Amino acid sequence: MDKIAHAAHHDPACILGRQAGNTNTFILFYSPDTLELRLSDLDVVTQRIPGTDFFIYHGDLTSLPEHYRLSRIDMQQRSHDYHDPYSFAPQISDYDLHLFAEGRHFHIYNILGAHKKRIDGISGVHFATWAPNAERVSVVGDFNDWDGQRHPMMSRGGNGVWELFIPGLDSSALYKYEIRNRDSGEVLSKTDPYAQQMELRPRTASVITEQTDFAWQDEAWLAQRKDSDWLHEPLSIYECHLGSWQRDENNDFLNYRELAHRLVDHVQETGFTHIELMPITEHPLDASWGYQTTGYFAPTRRFGNADDFRYFVNYCHEHDIGVLLDWVPAHFPKDEHGLARFDGSALYEHEDPRRGEHRDWGTLIYNYGRNEVKNFLLAGALFWLEEFHIDGLRVDAVASMLYLDYSREHGDWLPNPHGGNENLEAIAFLRELNTATHELHPGSMMMAEESTAWPQVTRPVNLGGLGFSMKWNMGWMHDTLEYMSKEPVHRKFHHNQLTFGLLYAFNENFVLPFSHDEVVHGKGAMVDKMPGDTWQRFANLRLLYTYMFCYPGKKLLFMGCE
Template sequence: MTLDHALYLFNEGRNTQAYRLLGAHLEDGGTTFRVWAPNAARVSVVGDFNGWQPGVHGMHSLGRGGVWEVRVPEAGPGSLYRFAITRRDNGALLVKSDPYARGFELRPGTAAYVVRPSQYVWGDGQWLQQRAAWDWQHAPLNIYEVHAGSWMRHADGRPYLWPELAERLIPYALEQGYTHLELLPITEHPLDESWGYQATGYFAPTSRHGSPDELRAFIDACHQAGLGVLLDWVPGHFPQDDWALARYDGTALYEHEDPRLGLHADWGTHIFNYGRHEVRSFLLSSAHWWLEEFHFDGLRVDAVASMLYLDYSRQPGQWLPNRYGGRENLEAIDFLRELNSMVHGEFPGALTIAEESTDWPQVSRPTYVGGLGFSMKWNMGWMNDSLRYFRRDPVHRRWHHDELTFGQMYAYSENYLLPLSHDEVVHGKGSLSGKMPGDRWQRFANLRLLLAWQAFTPGKKLMFMGGEFGQSREWAEGRELDWGLLADAAHAGVQRLARDLNRLYRDLPALHSQDFAAPGFEWIDCHDSEHSVLSWLRWGRDGSFVVVAVNFTPVPLTGYRIGVPQAGRYVEVLNSDSTHYGGSDLGNGGAIAAVEGEWMRRPANLAITLPPLAAVLLQRVAEDGAAH
């Protein structure tokens, strides 16, 4: 692509690889710098190669598109730099970071550095080939959500580097049965407390964990081990740091001028101007960069609801309607459709997952039928209803049975992912285990039951780190998880249950092959609020099925009769009350017989024992022991 054509596409909002045009590019005879600053009077590059003196290496304009360029022979790999921008309106000097920088110095420094083109040789060709043919809608997808800076740390508090995470995190995630990692944003950010959600480097992996090629090696190692990697990506807003994107050339360049459109009051951040062509090129190119250059397997797109609605978290008079008088952000909608079309068109098998908390229709439906085009959507309703229910004392749960059953009314309107995410264990919300009511035994039983409830409910899965072993304290980004808790039998039991649930979900088609389809789920009995019991069937596309029965009270039930599709021998595949997991070991002796006789409109029935605060999964086996 010629320079002129790249500039034309950039100004049209259709350059999805603008990182090849803008930023710092090593070439024979030095480094070429380009930056978009259409309202600047003058621009120069300053760095450790010229004593940070404005004007020494002045840039020239490439035309009306607003891009400036200079070649600096003295700048080489590792050179630190910024752009010095003279405002056109008042002559004030701004010193700004490079929006397209591929590397930044370690915090608290904020200068970009010139990155040598990657020499990394990938070894994940087989993974990418298989991903392109991956039938993800009918495959298991179980995500371990990780904050790389606090999963595990050195004794002196230093976060692990990518090679150290590869050595420990990859085998742990595989042993626990997860199919994918999802990294909280690792785009460069100056403030640890933002967890990466206030990014200043949309093309730069944070220096906290090592070099860009070390990140590539980490993802490559994941792929070669059979583990996918998703990136939490933040196109909804950016921070107000005066050295970064905010009012980049003295004007509202990446954001809106009017704060009723351009300021997110809740987060103290700016909202991208999705109607500006060059901003669309910037964001689309960022998404393309991570998928192309780092082989991420998809993007979890943060805060989609805040992008879709002009009145998001605003009172009357604090927002401006669209051209039709409505509250929908039409430019953001167009951008999201472009994003999803690009990802699915250029990166076969890569996923896009929306964190979207409203009833916006067709979030995970194709753009050609009017949808937004995401692969999946977080089921925030399921998460909120489930956690609200589990917080209740079991004696009161009978009056709130609908909090668990209501989800099936809309469960197949989208491709849903069931999250137990980082958002639920911060800001005073406590840990998952801390939400559970009752004495110590009941709290752990409830937590085990919550994990089983997620595993056996239709939808793909996500678990934030620590939830899988019952982290007791609320998560904090400045310390590692409380791994010492695993010396406690109760926490170790929760971890074993999480592992076994993950493996069952992965291995049994009945639990994953129809996650998004109504025929994959069938209530046996959803009306027994008196006992706070639910029972249902999960069906695989191959005709296989499993029986799930759940007791949400600490009162054990014996001889509890439910209808099943066929008579025969049913093996108790999992019982969350097993002593192996820290329970009381009340159950069905490993197997139980279903007899002929209509019950609950089914041709056979069985009488089971339901342990306290526990889930039981049963699978019919033939006389030769083969599962049906």
């Protein structure tokens, strides 16, 4: 009882709720800031244990429903009526826990997180999270004054999963997890890694959402996609950052629905087949363009809610435009409310910064060898394909995943068990990712932003490759852009920059990208890279694009380049 009062008990369900005593059954409650606590079904007042915030009821409970109601009068004389959360048994099956521990639960986002449920006729929200090094995990929110003493969660044992069903909660309530580390006693406030909606930045709470019956009308597109072979069909991709493509008259972000109509009109007029969105997974920093993700299962609130984004995808599909999504499994930010040291330990990342920290970006690197972390990422990818009908993912920064010494000095990295610089765990993860997406969603595309000469990136997994559908041809892009930026009189000395790419043009299934990376950080517009006066620059740029569209490989242009 003392541990519960100090919010340090690992399994409050063994103390709270209906318990069997030596002589009779009793019910124990912990209710701070309470004047009176009444068992509504029996219309009796429980007794406060002197000097504590515990209340107890002894007596005949045969007529008491399994899920009894309580009436609480707080210190401000306000009345609260609710079902006792600790009258509900754990809801997660042992089979679900087993699959998660093995890293093979592709729909774990339906188990972990916050989900509206109806149990034995009683509506509420089921919360679950993974925090194996926690001594105590509580649900805190605007419904309990963000007090970690009110709703401590039930531990499911050595697998590290915690869960609690809280009756009576509605959609749109704000919540976080308050986590106490079992070794240090440090108390952390964390957003839900599996939350499907978050507050608009700079606020960081997760938001309870209710599954909606969105009326998808893209059956024809999905059926056609399933039978499509994009390797042998035209593919022209328009890369777009929704936050800066267009805004309203007040310079505020447009809604996903408004963007759908404007973007589809534009890409149809300019002849693109697909829109590739820079990350719209939730992220706290606008300047990161979405590449420092904190909400892997939540479309960013900057442009609307989840159904608004479903409308965006549905509208694109109705007009024969595919939607690709930039997805970032290579690293995650250090924000205190996010995944970093989630339960007070290096949980999603490696403990050793030589494996767990990306020096260039100031971010953390996933521990791909941990089954639960791998499962988190696999489910995160499949979530967008299944719940939002996304047509494919462009996987960011693959090179940084493949090499343990990526952008590191000598002595600042750890070799694999064979002494090499290959990240064997990341390789296994990427193969499993591509296998799962292709098997479960035929016709979907997986594209790798891989900037090195790693072999067989687009070769099938069963033939020893990584299994991607396509790979960005970064070498072609750099050589061609450098050649075209030279004065024509000098180009005859650099024809090798044109011919070299043909030596490997068919080694992989390539996408030819003139992406956002070529026009950011002061690099200037594409036309400004060309030589000559204004007319000559535009003529050179037209020539560059003509050459690109005649060259083997699929095409990608960043917004504005068109």
